[in-house]
Amino acid sequence: GAGVSQSPSNKVTEKGKDVELRCDPISGHTALYWYRQSLGQGLEFLIYFQGNSAPDKSGLPSDRFSAERTGGSVSTLTIQRTQQEDSAVYLCASSKYDPGLAGDEQYFGPGTRLTVT
Amino acid sequence: AQSVTQLGSHVSVSEGALVLLRCNYSSSVPPYLFWYVQYPNQGLQLLLKYTSAATLVKGINGFEAEFKKSETSFHLTKPSAHMSDAAEYFCAVTHQNTDKLIFGTGTRLQVFP
Numbered sequence: 001g002a003g004v005s006q007s008p009s010n011k012v013t014e015k016g017k018d019v020e021l022r023c024d025p026i027s028g029h030t031a032l033y034w035y036r037q038s039l040g041q042g043l044e045f046l047i048y049f050q051g052n053s054a055p056d057k058s059g060l061p062s063d064r065f066s067a068e069r070t071g072g073s074v075s076t077l078t079i080q081r082t083q084q085e086d087s088a089v090y091l092c093a094s095s096k097y098d099p100g101l102a103g104d105e106q107y108f109g110p111g112t113r114l115t116v117t
Numbered sequence: 118a119q120s121v122t123q124l125g126s127h128v129s130v131s132e133g134a135l136v137l138l139r140c141n142y143s144s145s146v147p148p149y150l151f152w153y154v155q156y157p158n159q160g161l162q163l164l165l166k167y168t169s170a171a172t173l174v175k176g177i178n179g180f181e182a183e184f185k186k187s188e189t190s191f192h193l194t195k196p197s198a199h200m201s202d203a204a205e206y207f208c209a210v211t212h213q214n215t216d217k218l219i220f221g222t223g224t225r226l227q228v229f230p
Binding site: 042 | 151153158159160161162163166207217218219220221222223
């Protein structure tokens with residue numbers, strides 16, 4: 001079946017512009033996660049959604065970052081006034097159940113490579 | 118707090134040789150442990166996971182890992198490396214009362230003919 005998809009696959013933007021990154025999770029997956037992968041910081045958790053709610057936003061690095069999820073499906077990560085340090089690969093993942101269920105696997109999308117010039 | 122340490126950012130082996138990628142974890146509660154593989158310009162793919170059942174876990178592509186509580190380790194092994202195993206490998210930890218994966222810094226595996 002279809003996996004997690006993300007768009008765009010690559011995004012180059014100028015410093016100070018806003019960007020939107022999209023994630024389509026696997027159909028029926030209630031949990032959705034955003035991670036950031038960068039050379040200096042490795043793989044970092046950003047935010048977790050259960051349905052349309054975000055009970056954990058603890059990884060968002062600043063108030064320039066926000067995310068929403070609609071219809072319990074598609075999620076958008078928005079970065080306002082982008083900075084060069086925002087350059088990274090943004091990965092989305094989804095899982096079928098509540099995280100409290102033992103070790104439920106997270107399925108990852110291919111990522112969006114963001115370059116801020 | 119949970120954490121994962123992967124010893125060796127780069128590992129090189131010859132084709133047919135044993136692959137050993139090291140992962141040590143820190144967790145105050147029983148952990149769930151994962152190994153993911155990432156091929157160039159792709160997302161992460163689950164190799165295997167430990168969720169408190171058998172301590173020796175077999176995964177895809179001939180990989181396996183053993184959970185050793187006394188050593189707080191979850192090392193990944195494969196008896197015979199393939200050229201196609203060249204990729205980056207990430208160890209990750211979570212537990213029942215959390216909602217995120219904590220990743221190690223990754224180990225890049227190179228396989229030489």
